[in-house]
Amino acid sequence: MWTMIRRQYSPGFYWACVHLLRFLLVSLTRWKVEGRERVPDSGAVILACNHLSNADPPILAAAALKRHVRFMAKAEVFRVPLLGVGAKWWGAFPVRRLEADMAALMNAQRSLDRGEILGMFPEGTRSRTGKLRPARGGTALIALRSGVPVIPCTLTGTERLRSPLFLVQRPRIKARFGEPIAVEQVKKPTEQQIDELTQRIMMEIAALLPPEYLDTYTGDEVKQVANGQNTPSK
Numbered sequence: 001m002w003t004m005i006r007r008q009y010s011p012g013f014y015w016a017c018v019h020l021l022r023f024l025l026v027s028l029t030r031w032k033v034e035g036r037e038r039v040p041d042s043g044a045v046i047l048a049c050n051h052l053s054n055a056d057p058p059i060l061a062a063a064a065l066k067r068h069v070r071f072m073a074k075a076e077v078f079r080v081p082l083l084g085v086g087a088k089w090w091g092a093f094p095v096r097r098l099e100a101d102m103a104a105l106m107n108a109q110r111s112l113d114r115g116e117i118l119g120m121f122p123e124g125t126r127s128r129t130g131k132l133r134p135a136r137g138g139t140a141l142i143a144l145r146s147g148v149p150v151i152p153c154t155l156t157g158t159e160r161l162r163s164p165l166f167l168v169q170r171p172r173i174k175a176r177f178g179e180p181i182a183v184e185q186v187k188k189p190t191e192q193q194i195d196e197l198t199q200r201i202m203m204e205i206a207a208l209l210p211p212e213y214l215d216t217y218t219g220d221e222v223k224q225v226a227n228g229q230n231t232p233s234k
Contacts (some may be wrong), residue, residue: 147185
């Protein structure tokens with residue numbers, strides 16, 4: 001019964017949260033979005049974003065705006081009664097981090113098969129330093145198995161939301177959407193294919209970020225991507 005109620009009313013809950021968050025972002029921060037037109041009006045796609053704050057999933061959803069974005073959320077969230085209920089109503093599904101979570105992979109695959117947008121953070125967890133961290137292969141694996149395009153995107157300034165001082169500082173928060181990366185479907189991708197696509201995704205993300213957010217992904221390759229050139233294969 002509760003599952004049926006949630007399925008009926010969760011879309012309304014999602015959009016109410018998204019529009020409320022947009023109002024708060026406009027009111028309390030200096031909010032800017034670039035490249036939203038690159039998010040397609042229909043069809044499956046993965047949004048691959050850097051990760052600075054626990055607030056990143058709803059903020060990325062508010063930036064995309066046009067369509068419902070589904071997210072994986074760490075399994076621990078669903079163990080907190082009120083937070084877990086909110087995550088379910090918002091359309092998130094759990095993933096066990098640092099494990100090969102087949103249930104989460106299947107949920108992601110089903111979401112893309114339905115033509116939905118899947119929001120993912122390839123780093124696997126938020127960066128404590130604000131610098132872009134080395135990525136895990138989960139995003140590339142799902143993209144290869146699904147054959148859907150990946151849109152690299154970035155959030156900057158959300159790390160400042162960790163302090164209540166942001167209420168008086170009005171931090172600059174910016175979302176950027178890059179050009180889609182076409183991905184050819186591979187039913188059983190090899191480790192090399194996963195590594196290569198992971199590297200490509202992260203280089204594209206790095207090319208959208210200001211220098212102060214870069215650490216691991218720096219140098220000539222990022223400059224080439226930023227200048228519209230192909231990333232050298234590894």
